[in-house]
Amino acid sequence: MSTSEKLQTRCVIVGGGPAGMMAGYLLARAGVPVAVLEKHADFNRDFRGDTIHPSTLELMHELGFLDEFLKQPHQELRELRGVVNGQTVPIADFSKLPTRCKFIAFMPQWDFLNFLSSHARGFPNFQLLMEHEVVDLIFDNGRVAGVRAKTPRGETAVPADLVIGADGRHSTTQASAGFEQREFGVPIDVLWMRISKKQTDPEQSFGFFQHGKLLVLLDRGDYWQAGFVIPKGGFDEIKAHGLPQFQNDIVSFAPFLRDRVAELDDWSKIKLLTVQINRLRDWCREGLLCIGDSAHAMSPAGGVGINLAIQDAVATANLLAEKLRSGPVSVDDLRKVQARREWPTQLIQGMQVFIHRRVVTGRTSGRKDSLPLLFRLLKWFPILRQLPARFIGIGPRPEHFRSANAGDIS
Ligand SMILES: Cc1cc2nc3c(=O)[nH]c(=O)nc-3n(C[C@H](O)[C@H](O)[C@H](O)COP(=O)(O)OP(=O)(O)OC[C@H]3O[C@@H](n4cnc5c(N)ncnc54)[C@H](O)[C@@H]3O)c2cc1C
Structure with missing residues (x-):
């Protein structure tokens, strides 16, 4: 089935996440006709990190809306501390x-994404x-020439000069494009x-x-x-030991939670989030570019995936x-x-693999x-x-908004 609606745009972006x-x-601001296609009805999704890094805040300043952005409810983390084997370490x-x-x-x-989308909607x-x-x-003669999308009103085709795959870790665009992906084993999952x-x-x-x-x-x-790191595939075993044991485990890390850990009285309150690290060999082919987790899925280690996705977008x-303003690229x-x-991504992913091996899975002896x-x-x-x-706050090779490229039609 196909709907009668025909979308006209130059660039289709698949996925309304940070990337x-x-x-x-940014493309709309630069005067490029652009459509973002998001599969969900809103931006409320499984927890994927709520961190806005200093480099992203710098970007907000460069775009001229830092003050307005910081009026949104948020908390500010100026120092990160760990409690390592009972000792507090900055x-x-x-x-x-x-x-x-x-x-x-x-x-x-969702507040961050709503903020961005409300500003983007100002561009015709x-x-x-x-x-x-x-x-x-x-496809048109081997070149990616648009996408087909399922909507509540049926299926629709959206032709475009460029498709940007920003559809995250389970990317349809990169799978349809047949890109080769390299997986880096991750020994952990996270309970939230x-x-x-x-x-x-x-x-x-x-x-x-x-x-x-x-x-x-x-x-x-x-x-x-709260995020509790567990061995990959280990959730069933944790469940088999029962909720009281799980509550005790939490308290053994943070004793001040003893008087309320019983709030976790049903497994439905504990979400399993699987962790992956992978990277495409080629991020693009004629008519298609993948960015963010679609090109390189990130682990939560270091909390840097959102920052990296945004840097890709910039x-x-x-x-x-x-170039896109006037035609295909x-x-x-x-x-x-x-x-x-690619280089900043390799470096950060290498660091995440290191953190998994040496810090999180405890191969630190002693x-x-x-x-x-x-x-x-x-x-x-x-x-x-x-x-x-x-490393966390800015990351390697930070990107800056280049207004020279923008039409600045706002
Ligand atoms: C458990 C966990 C915790 C994390 N915590 C942090 C953290 O604290 N800080 C941090 O920086 N990073 C964190 N990360 C990593 C971070 O979530 C990702 O690196 C980041 O979200 C990537 O952004 P993205 O825009 O590329 O993809 P996503 O955020 O995954 O966005 C993809 C978007 O595409 C949409 N989509 C998917 N398929 C389609 C389709 N076929 N059609 C249309 N739309 C589609 C999705 O609904 C989604 O909105 C965490 C990751 C995990 C797994």
Whole structure:
């Protein structure tokens, strides 16, 4: 079945996540006719991280809406601390970053995406089509020439000069394009849950490390967003041991939660989120470019995937907007985006694999109460805390908005 509606646009972006919405906003701002197709009816989805990094905040400043953005409810994390085998260790100090905002802002991802989309909607050449699930690519003589999408009113074809796949870890676009993907084994999954917060609780967000186990508590105002790292595929075994055992495990990391861990009284309150790290060999072919998790799925380790996805979007707009404004771009143009973003991606993914192997799954040897060398160094030498802060807060090869490429029609 096909609907009678025919969409006219130059660039179709598949997926309204951080990569897709930022690319959509920037391309629209630069005067490119662009449509973002998002399969969900709204931006409320499984937890995928609510972190807005200093580099993204810098970008908001460059775009001219930092003040307005920071009026949205959020929490600010200026220092990241861990409790490692019972000892508190400062891990990252964001206060010395060379950015306007020296903190990570925690904001529900749907607020961030709603903010971006409300600004993008101000451009007449921008369309956001919710409940449009892309099911296939359209090919014309081997070139990607658009997408087919399922909508509540039936199926529709959207022709375009360029399709940007920003549809995340289970990307339909990259699968339809037949891209080759390299998987990096990930030994962990994450259980996510909410636990209420009390005024007497510690103020900061925390990571509690204990010999191969990790509990992360993110301060969300009136509750803790808790992430419990488990061995991959280990959720059934945890369930088999029963909820009381699971509650005890949580308390063994963060004893101050003892009086309310019983809030977790049903497994439906505990969500399993599977973790992957992978990367495409080629991110593009004629008429198609993949960015964000669609090109390189990220683990939550270090909380940097959203930042990386946004940086991909900025590079895409910087490198392609001007040409796209007047017509199609070549595969050589698309390769420039991969060439620019591949190296930072490799570096960050390499670091995530390292964190999984050495820190999270506890191959750090030593006594039960001992502090692994890495954490001892961070404790002894405050200057070293600027390295993780830079890596997490800015990342390698930060991108900046290039207004020269933009039509600045706003
Ligand atoms: C458990 C977990 C926790 C994480 N925590 C953090 C964190 O704290 N900080 C951080 O920086 N990163 C975190 N990450 C990584 C981060 O979620 C990703 O790197 C980031 O979301 C990638 O953004 P994206 O826009 O590329 O993809 P996504 O955020 O996955 O967005 C893809 C979008 O495409 C839509 N879509 C999918 N298929 C289709 C289709 N066929 N048609 C139309 N639309 C489609 C989806 O609905 C979605 O809106 C976490 C990851 C996991 C798994």
